[in-house]
Amino acid sequence: MKISIKWLKDYVSFQLPAEKLAHKLTMAGLEVEKIEDAGDDVILEMEVTPNRPDCLNFQGIARELSAVLDKPLKLPKVKKLLYPKTRCDIEIADQKDCGRYIGTVLEPVQVKASPDWIGTRLSALGGRLINNVVDITNFCLLETGQPLHAFDYDKLIGGKIVVRRAKAGEKIVTLDGVERALDPSVLVIADAQRPVAIAGIMGGLATEVTNQTRKILLESAYFDPVLIRRASRLLGLKSDSSYRFERGVDFATVEAGAARAVSLILTEAGGGVVARRDVNPGRVRAQGKSVTVSLMEINELLGSELTVAKCRTILKKLNFRVSAGGPGVLKVVAPSVRADIKDPVDVIEEIARVVGYDNLLLTLPLVRAQNVLPQPEYPFAHKLRDIFIGQGYNETVSYSLLSQGSLDKSGLSGLPVVRVKNPLSLDQEVMRPSLFPSLLGIVRSNIHRGQKDNKIFEIGKIYLGQAEYKMLAVMGSGTRDKDWRALHNRAWDFYDLKGALDQMFARLGLTAVVYEACEDPFFKKGTGASIRAGKTALGRVGEVDRGLLQQWDIKHRAVFYAQCDFEALYKLASKKPSFKKFSEFPGVTRDISLAVKEDVSFQKVKEVILKQGGALLEDVAFLEEYRGEKIQPGYKGFIFSIVYRSSLKTLTEEDISIAHGDIAQALIDQLGVVMR
């Protein structure tokens, strides 16, 4: 809301420079967003919070200011008129839509340009001047907050006003010259035949007040805020009136606003009131609620040391009626414009506002030991992050909403995804059921921006059915870390990613992690693996299918992806392994070179070695996989390095030979391995 300081001074006197005034208003809750010089005037742009529709006009702001500055409020005197008994024809179809409607018919009016004092005030705020009658309605809206509308009475068919919902198919050309299609969700003002205004939003062109107009009907009404807001959104049409109706106008101001406008029209345009009607079907009476609040409550909540007298003074300045409700107790009735005041805390806020938040004390709260336990997953997530950052992965944060298309391109169609009812764009159709499309999208955009080496991870939620699950996802593509001492940088591959996962499992103390070949829609055939620890499924890892990458416009590039269930990791990792004593005796390393049938996995070979090695075997390291002419067809070469160590004694050459020989024999017997 824009206000002119010059105009504001009509209602309250002050000498403050604009900046100081802006500060005072801001600190009282009427935030001044902008200060603009306009010749001999200064225009302030204010943000009025939705609970204070009473401040969307000069009198409201002046009332606040008079309390803050402790200056008297000067309201214009409106002479009480004796209205004629003649009633105009007004009908309200549903009192829920329109709580009150005052119609006043005036004639003969002389429609002409506004007098200077109105013209300059409206122009200062950028208002367009139309004619004295229309300008007076706009002036009164800004002065009192009551939206008003003037119809050319002679153009109202049947001389009648009907407040009703639009009929399907009805249309109206509004004052801005646009034809608008209406439907029954829109409240209109109609005459005997057709809509002549969109209630609370904008008048119709057909009944516009022009220089030829002699007789007018002045409308002052209360319309349902929700109805006006919805219609305004539906039609994409906002006005100073709709802005105020949406936030709620005051029942009492419906009458006061009309009276002020009528008196101004009589002065500036002449004529007299020939008919009037105040339709108040709900007989709703404007009245503030009575609230009782004790001084103890006030000082307890604010941490202040205010007195009853001080509180009383503040409330009175805000036009509250205050009476004593016993010792240290205030009985307060807010003015009817303050519909937001309903409870003791509302009154306390009023006092705090006027005292000034900055003038209230500053203390530190007592934070006691509490029942709420820290969520242990939170530090655990940081632990996971540290593990991957330590291995060179960048953490990403991506949108949880995705397009259905990105799921289809990822082989993720057919999951029980959560759909958004009202997405703004196709990118927001579904809640992601997997982190895969998010990460692949990031890798793609980086590659397309010339950044070919990507190692990223994200800890984020996925959404399936009615549930949210936290996941860890890792993706990599490109070459391994650069080293100028090496001639070529090797391509980053499956085992780099698996290594990073293994590092994580090791750090989390998960020892029994197993990888098993598995097929997965987004993995290249033959490269996918499922990961489990005992019976707990942990996740999957593999190389992303090349066809899928093509669909994502990633060409000639291998991309690797892994995902792990955060909750499962957390549960397993929280079982801390106990300390294992290490041997004080020397260990001995022996290599073993094997020719293994192609269909026998590394895992199987390793299991046999571990089982046979028993207590003497301390560690098995894998040195090499070999295929080539030195090995018989259908076989692959494996070289292991085995460390033997006893916790009881220094092993002799004989001890080791026996153990090593037993392992070789077990491999021959159980897996048909050939020693090399």
Place this chain on the structure above:
Amino acid sequence: MWNFDDIQQKALQEIDACRDLDEAEALRVKYLGRKGLLPEIFASLSQASPEEKPLIGKGANQLRARITEALEGIKKRVQEETFDPTQRIDVTLPGVAPVLGHKHILTQIIDDICQIFVGLGFVVQEGPEMETEFHNFSALNIPVDHPSRDAFDTFYLESKDPGNPGRHLLLRSHTSPGQICIMEKYAPPLAVVIPGKVYRPDAVDASHSFMFYQIEGLLVDEHVKFSDLKGLLTVFCKRFFGEEIIMRFRPHFFPFTEPSAEVDISCYICKGKGCSVCGRKGWLEILGCGMVNPKVFSAVNYPKGKYTGLAFGLGVERMAMLKYGIHDIRIFFENDNRFLNQF
């Protein structure tokens, strides 16, 4: 009796004539080695007369010191003379280190903020993102016809609310429903911070995103005061933005707090004089806060009048943008490596 002068002169001549380390080592063995001359001299002490003993001892020690010194000197000289300059490395070539990754700046900011409150006795909790209308609106005293409930301002899901037939679940539009989740589960005293993603159907531009992060704070106990809220948030702002920061508490409106306030800090660019970053105001709005509205307590069935509470909420991206001079909110979610690598 030994002629120490002659021995020394001869030894030093021999040492001086050395051309490599091997020859120097041979001389060390000859004079100082286990079967060398000096051990022999010391061995002769046992047969010497009482008068000779001190002279021999002193002479032998001096001799050993001179020869040792000469040998060290010659070794150094020989090393310098025989150094092959091609063995010199270019110590200015870059070192090689494993690449370290980077935590996303939003994670870092969330953690920085949460840790300040954890240090003050708060506990970090997370709440669900898919929420009910009750948690997101009704329990927070946001009336049924409030504009924020419209589909223009909140994302609704096709999923139905199991506890409220006919109503749909929604994506939380703020972290405040986290307050309700905590209060439904625990009785006071409680002090929590709740970080997380929130969603609003805003058209995306440099300052709007349909998804962003907020951190909610809630402290409920007997006798929590507005002055405590001021004190707590002053401590927070000074720790996060620096001791020199100037703050102000300005009345505002939130349905779930009463009194409500917004907190501004003095603009870090212009120091309060007014510039383009702060819109000539000299102040930057950083968070919303207030005293928990008693209606919220009754929504979670806390006994009437027993507790008071303070609550606050802040936007994480905004904090990061202010602290690091980032001008486009979209960059947080693009995850360009050149962005990620800077933090």
